[in-house]
Amino acid sequence: MAATTTTTTTPLGFVLPTGLSPRRGGFRFSLVRCSASPLTSSTASVEKPWSSYNARLVLEDGSIWPAKSFGAPGTRVAELVFNTSLTGYQEILTDPSYAGQFVLMTNPQIGNTGVNLDDEESEQCFLAGLVIRSLSISTSNWRCTKTLADYLTERNLMGIYDLDTRAITRRLREEGSLNGVLSTEQTKTDDELLQMSRSWDIVGIDLISDVSCKSPYEWVDKTDPEWDFNTNTRDGKSYRVIAYDFGIKHNILRRLSSYGCQITVVPSTFPASEALKMNPDGILFSNGPGDPSAVPYAVETVKELLGKAPVYGICMGHQLLGQALGGKTYKMKFGHHGGNHPVRNNRTGQVEISAQNHNYAVDPASLPGGVEVTHVNLNDGSCAGLSFPAMNVMSLQYHPEASPGPHDSDNAFREFIELMKRSKQSS
Ligand SMILES: NC(=O)CC[C@H](N)C(=O)O
Structure with missing residues (x-):
C-alpha cells in the first residue's frame, strides 16, 4: 500500500512529495508515491510510435516512481546512477562497466x-x-538504423520514461546511490519490490566475470579511416599490447590500434605467467563493472605483472593498480557519470574536460611513497590518475577513449606509447 503524503509542485510542474527524508540504513517512510506531470499537452496527444505499458521504479528509500515502459517487460533489481551526458546513450548502453546498474x-x-x-x-x-x-517521438540522424525503443526490446532490456528524473537525481546527489527495482509486473506489490531492493547489494560482488571475454582473441580494428583522428602524432612503429578484459570498451581498443598497437585481448582470469610468455611491449588493464575490492584475483594478476612491462590502467584498471601498489579503494557518494568532468593534469597544470563513469575511487592517502597522483578531479578533488615511474605504471580513473564524451584526454594513449618506447629502448 502506498502511504499518503502532501505534495508541492515545482515551477516546472513536477509534483514532489514533501517530508520525504531517506536515510541509508534507516529510511523514515516505507512507501511514498511520487508523480511527474505530463511534459506538454501537445505531445501527450500524439500517438507514440512504440508500445508502452505501465511500469514502476521502487527505490530502497521507499519512494515509488510510476512510469511508462518502452523496452522489455520484467522485473530487475540494480543500483541507480545518473549520467549527465547530453547524448551518447548507445555507448552508455553498451559500456560493460554499467553491469548491475540502472542508468538515469x-x-x-x-x-x-x-x-x-x-x-x-x-x-x-x-x-x-x-x-x-x-x-523522442521522432528519430532523425543519417546514421540511424533503428529506434531506441526497438533496440531495447530486441535486446531484452528494460527502459522506462515519464518519471521525474530531476527529482530522482537530486535525491541521489543528497542521499547517495540507491538500489531500486524496475518492474512492469502489475502482480507484484509495491512492498514486494521494496523488499527486493533492500535485500540486494552491489558492494562486494564480482561483476567482472560475467562481462569478460571467455578466451583470448586478437583485436581486428574496423574503424573507417574517415573517423580516425590525431593520426599525425603516431611514430609509425608497432607495439604488442595485452589488454586484460575486465569489461573492456571497444573504443579503448580502437584508440590503441589507431596509435599502432597490435592487441591481444585476454580474459580477466588469464594467468600473468601466460601473458608474460607472449612477450608484450605493454599491458592494459581495462575498465569494468562493480566493486574493485571484490576481485582480489585480478589485483594478484596485476601485482604479478608490475615491473615486468609498462602498464596502463583505465578506470577499473586504475583502481586495481591502486590496490596492487598497496593503496585502498572506497565507494563514493554517488560517483561520476558524464561527459563534462574537469580534471587537472598536475604535471602540466592543464585542465581536460573528461568522460567519466565510476562509483569507486582510489584513496590517495593510502598509497605508498613513490606513487604520484598525476590527475585530480576538480569537482571534488578526488584522485583521477596515478603514476609509479619506477615500474612504468600509468593509470587514469576516467575515460581517455571518450565514447561518449570529449577527446581532450586522447593524448594519454600517446603517453602509453612513449612509455613502451622508452622501456624498449632501455632493455
Ligand atoms: N568504468 C569503470 O571501469 C568503473 C569502475 C568501477 N566499476 C567503478 O564503478 O568505480
Whole structure:
C-alpha cells in the first residue's frame, strides 16, 4: 500500500512529495508515491510510435516512481546512477562497466538520434535498464538504423520514461546511490519490490566475470579511416599490447590500434605467467563493472605483472593498480557519470574536460611513497590518475577513449606509447 503524503509542485510542474527524508540504513517512510506531470499537452496527444505499458521504479528509500515502459517487460533489481551526458546513450548502453546498474539520463529528452551499428562499445548491453524523462517521438540522424525503443526490446532490456528524473537525481546527489527495482509486473506489490531492493547489494560482488571475454582473441580494428583522428602524432612503429578484459570498451581498443598497437585481448582470469610468455611491449588493464575490492584475483594478476612491462590502467584498471601498489579503494557518494568532468593534469597544470563513469575511487592517502597522483578531479578533488615511474605504471580513473564524451584526454594513449618506447629502448 502506498502511504499518503502532501505534495508541492515545482515551477516546472513536477509534483514532489514533501517530508520525504531517506536515510541509508534507516529510511523514515516505507512507501511514498511520487508523480511527474505530463511534459506538454501537445505531445501527450500524439500517438507514440512504440508500445508502452505501465511500469514502476521502487527505490530502497521507499519512494515509488510510476512510469511508462518502452523496452522489455520484467522485473530487475540494480543500483541507480545518473549520467549527465547530453547524448551518447548507445555507448552508455553498451559500456560493460554499467553491469548491475540502472542508468538515469539527466538530459530530459533521449532517443532523438536512434541507434546504429558503429557506436557499440561491446557486443551486448550489460546494464540493468535505462531511465529517462521523455523518449523522442521522432528519430532523425543519417546514421540511424533503428529506434531506441526497438533496440531495447530486441535486446531484452528494460527502459522506462515519464518519471521525474530531476527529482530522482537530486535525491541521489543528497542521499547517495540507491538500489531500486524496475518492474512492469502489475502482480507484484509495491512492498514486494521494496523488499527486493533492500535485500540486494552491489558492494562486494564480482561483476567482472560475467562481462569478460571467455578466451583470448586478437583485436581486428574496423574503424573507417574517415573517423580516425590525431593520426599525425603516431611514430609509425608497432607495439604488442595485452589488454586484460575486465569489461573492456571497444573504443579503448580502437584508440590503441589507431596509435599502432597490435592487441591481444585476454580474459580477466588469464594467468600473468601466460601473458608474460607472449612477450608484450605493454599491458592494459581495462575498465569494468562493480566493486574493485571484490576481485582480489585480478589485483594478484596485476601485482604479478608490475615491473615486468609498462602498464596502463583505465578506470577499473586504475583502481586495481591502486590496490596492487598497496593503496585502498572506497565507494563514493554517488560517483561520476558524464561527459563534462574537469580534471587537472598536475604535471602540466592543464585542465581536460573528461568522460567519466565510476562509483569507486582510489584513496590517495593510502598509497605508498613513490606513487604520484598525476590527475585530480576538480569537482571534488578526488584522485583521477596515478603514476609509479619506477615500474612504468600509468593509470587514469576516467575515460581517455571518450565514447561518449570529449577527446581532450586522447593524448594519454600517446603517453602509453612513449612509455613502451622508452622501456624498449632501455632493455
Ligand atoms: N568504468 C569503470 O571501469 C568503473 C569502475 C568501477 N566499476 C567503478 O564503478 O568505480
